Each structure stands twice: as structure tokens, then as C-alpha cells.
Amino acid sequence: MDSFIPLSVPSFQGNELKYVSNAVETEWVSTAGSYVNDFEKKIAEYVGSKHSISTVNGTAALHITLLESGISSGDEVIVPTVTFIATINVLRYIGAEPVFMDCTDDLTVDIKKVEKFILNECIWDGEKLINKTSKNRVAAVIPVDIYGNFPDYEHLESISEKYKLKVIQDAAESLGSHCISGKYKNKKAGILAPFGCLSFNGNKIITTGGGGMIITNDDQAASHMKYLTTQAKDDPVYYKHNEVGFNYRMTNLQAALGVAQLEKLDEYVEKKRYIFNRYNEKLSNIKGLSFIKENERTYSNYWFFSLVVNKENFGIDRDQLMAYLQDKKIQTRPIWVLNHKQKPYKNCFAYEIEKAYYYYDKILSLPCSVNLSDDDLGRVIGAVISAKK
Numbered sequence: 404m405d406s407f408i409p410l411s412v413p414s415f416q417g418n419e420l421k422y423v424s425n426a427v428e429t430e431w432v433s434t435a436g437s438y439v440n441d442f443e444k445k446i447a448e449y450v451g452s453k454h455s456i457s458t459v460n461g462t463a464a465l466h467i468t469l470l471e472s473g474i475s476s477g478d479e480v481i482v483p484t485v486t487f488i489a490t491i492n493v494l495r496y497i498g499a500e501p502v503f504m505d506c507t508d509d510l511t512v513d514i515k516k517v518e519k520f521i522l523n524e525c526i527w528d529g530e531k532l533i534n535k536t537s538k539n540r541v542a543a544v545i546p547v548d549i550y551g552n553f554p555d556y557e558h559l560e561s562i563s564e565k566y567k568l569k570v571i572q573d574a575a576e577s578l579g580s581h582c583i584s585g586k587y588k589n590k591k592a593g594i595l596a597p598f599g600c601l602s603f604n605g606n607k608i609i610t611t612g613g614g615g616m617i618i619t620n621d622d623q624a625a626s627h628m629k630y631l632t633t634q635a636k637d638d639p640v641y642y643k644h645n646e647v648g649f650n651y652r653m654t655n656l657q658a659a660l661g662v663a664q665l666e667k668l669d670e671y672v673e674k675k676r677y678i679f680n681r682y683n684e685k686l687s688n689i690k691g692l693s694f695i696k697e698n699e700r701t702y703s704n705y706w707f708f709s710l711v712v713n714k715e716n717f718g719i720d721r722d723q724l725m726a727y728l729q730d731k732k733i734q735t736r737p738i739w740v741l742n743h744k745q746k747p748y749k750n751c752f753a754y755e756i757e758k759a760y761y762y763y764d765k766i767l768s769l770p771c772s773v774n775l776s777d778d779d780l781g782r783v784i785g786a787v788i789s790a791k792k
């Protein structure tokens with residue numbers, strides 16, 4: 404009997420148990436432990452930032468960076484329609500509204516369309532950008548590194564400077580990727596914008612169970628964001644608070660797991676790339692199948708592998724292939740429902756969405772755990788090939 408091959412599960416083959424045991428044995432389990440500081444320091448070293456601020460998850464990291472960016476109720480924020488919904492939900496936490504953008508052929512947000520939207524749909528009054536239709540301020544952009552690929556940050560920076568837009572890099576999926584061309588060459592995921600947000604959710608490339616991190620080089624913002632994540636406490640004895648804070652700091656237990664996982668990150672990136680290359684070698688010469696690959700500016704962590712299934716040539720469509728593989732105990736998954744079609748956001752402004760629809764129907768993510776064996780890899784490849792009609 405064939406065993407079940409999951410889409411993505413974490414791997415704990417390093418010092419995880421040792422460090423977590425140490426946290427328990429020393430009775431430092433909550434937010435004031437040495438692993439939290441250590442994990443922050445090591446992440447900052449890894450990505451090459453001055454600061455990093457741990458959070459309970461990636462969503463909390465995005466929430467805090469939006470607050471720190473001065474985005475508030477009534478503001479609009481440009482976001483991709485192709486992303487996990489957390490990128491969008493944080494806007495509503497602060498009363499802001501999304502403006503949805505299309506993707507390019509690598510699934511990342513189309514910066515040319517962002518520029519076109521600004522030129523055609525907005526007015527620049529010399530101080531701020533106003534959406535002509537809603538009359539609201541367009542205050543920020545949250546580009547997302549979908550499945551490890553970078554959008555065009557260089558082009559975005561020229562736009563954001565001109566129109567005073569804040570930029571927050573949602574790097575939840577791209578830790579371990581780095582830039583290989585242009586102005587940001589050799590820079591790592593998380594520092595391609597003034598603020599970057601990471602996630603260590605269970606299915607991300609490294610995990611703390613649940614956790615996140617804010618990346619920045621801004622001294623003042625860093626200390627204020629740490630203050631916000633720790634209940635905005637101004638006096639540790641009398642518990643005086645001058646702002647509304649959050650209980651968002653990562654715990655020592657989570658960070659202990661994180662320190663051990665970070666030791667494996669480079670190995671995991673190479674393993675992901677190895678698995679992707681095997682899939683690509685065996686499957687992309689089959690009629691009707693192709694992969695979304697790393698773009699010209701990214702050395703990708705290949706967090707997820709997106710197979711594009713064209714029914715006309717492959718004989719069956721994406722959903723039929725998913726069901727076929729499910730029968731063979733192979734778990735795969737389509738890309739997220741486009742966010743401008745999700746119920747809470749269906750009435751929001753969506754600008755010239757075209758490519759996103761094309762990919763929404765066709766993408767299937769194949770098993771991508773770093774502990775996927777060569778046998779299992781072969782089984783997935785064989786099963787996909789045998790599904791062709």
C-alpha cells in the first residue's frame with residue numbers, strides 16, 4: 404500500500420528538541436527568554452538588517468508595520484489579488500481598504516499596472532495620492548513574494564518615492580530567497596522595502612509552530628514596534644501605558660524552535676530547489692504542463708511549486724488532476740481564491756484583473772516538503788504523467 408504524501412509538512416531533524424527542552428528545563432517559556440532575543444539577532448544577521456522584531460505570527464507582523472507606517476482608517480492600500488488572505492485582512496484591522504492588482508506571469512503583483520493605476524485613476528495633489536473614484540488617500544503598497552519570487556521592487560521604489568507611498572514587503576513565503584540582479588543584487592528577502600514581514604507558520608520554509616518577524620533598518624521605528632508588540636508598557640513597575648499596545652511578542656518556546664530551524668534554512672532552500680528541478684526536468688516537457696519558475700531577479704527558495712495545467716493539451720483540467728492524485732494518496736492544492744472575489748472584499752476596487760484569472764484555474768501546487776524522499780518524488784512524477792489523456 405502506498406503511503407500518503409502530504410503537500411507540505413515541517414521537518415525537525417536538527418537541534419529543535421534540544422533547544423525547546425532547554426527552554427522548558429530553564430523555565431523560560433514566555434516572551435522574556437534568551438531564545439527570543441537570539442532568534443531576532445540571528446534572523447537580522449541572516450537577512451542583513453539592523454533590526455528584527457519577533458511577533459506571534461506573520462499576520463501580527465503585517466498589522467504592526469501598517470500601524471507604524473501611519474496607515475489609518477479610510478486609507479487605501481494597493482495589494483495583489485493573488486496572495487494568502489492575511490495580506491488583505493490586516494487592512495481591515497485598521498479600517499483601511501484594499502485596491503486589488505493583477506499579477507504577472509510569475510504570479511507576483513504587476514508593478515506596471517500599479518503605475519498605470521496611479522497615472523489613470525489617481526490624482527497627485529503634491530502631498531498625497533488620491534483615488535479619483537473614492538476620493539480616499541492611497542497610502543501604501545504591500546507587494547508579496549509569491550512562492551519565493553520577488554516582484555519588481557526597483558520599479559516600485561521609483562513609484563513609491565514619487566508618490567510618497569509606504570511599502571511593506573510581505574516576505575512570509577520568501578525567507579531564503581535573494582535578489583540576483585539590479586540595485587538590490589545580493590539582498591535577501593525581507594529587506595527589499597523599508598519594512599519586511601516574515602512568517603514561521605507550520606507550512607513555511609522554517610517554522611516556530613506559529614510566529615513572525617518584522618525586518619527593518621529604521622532604529623526609531625524598530626524600537627517603537629517592539630514597544631507596540633509588548634503592550635506599549637512605559638513603566639515596568641507601575642504599568643503606565645501611553646499608547647494602545649498589543650500582546651504580539653513571540654514566546655521563548657517558539658523562538659527555541661526557530662533558532663534550530665534557522666540552522667537548517669540554507670539546506671532547506673537547496674533541497675527545495677533540488678525537488679523543483681527534478682519535477683521541472685520530468686514534467687515540463689509534457690504537453691499541457693509547465694511550471695512557474697524563479698524570475699530574472701530572484702534566486703528563489705521555491706517554497707511552493709506551481710504546475711500550470713492546460714486542459715487543451717493535457718487532456719484533463721487542474722481540478723481533475725487534483726482528484727486523480729488524491730486517489731493515489733498524493734495531496735496537492737490549487738492557488739488561493741482571488742482576494743477580490745472573497746466575500747469580505749468583493750465590493751472593493753479591483754484594477755484590470757486579467758492574468759490572475761488565467762492562473763487561478765490552472766495552478767496546482769505539488770508536494771514540496773523538504774523531507775520528501777526520492778521515492779516519493781518519483782511517485783508524484785509518475786502519477787502526474789499517468790494522468791495525461
Ligand SMILES: *Cc1c(COP(=O)(O)O)cnc(C)c1O
Pocket residue numbers: 460461462463486487489490547573575576601602603604613614615
Ligand atoms: C503565511 C502568510 C501570511 C501570514 O502569516 P501567518 O504567520 O500565518 O500569520 C501572510 N502573507 C502571506 C503571503 C503568507 O503566505
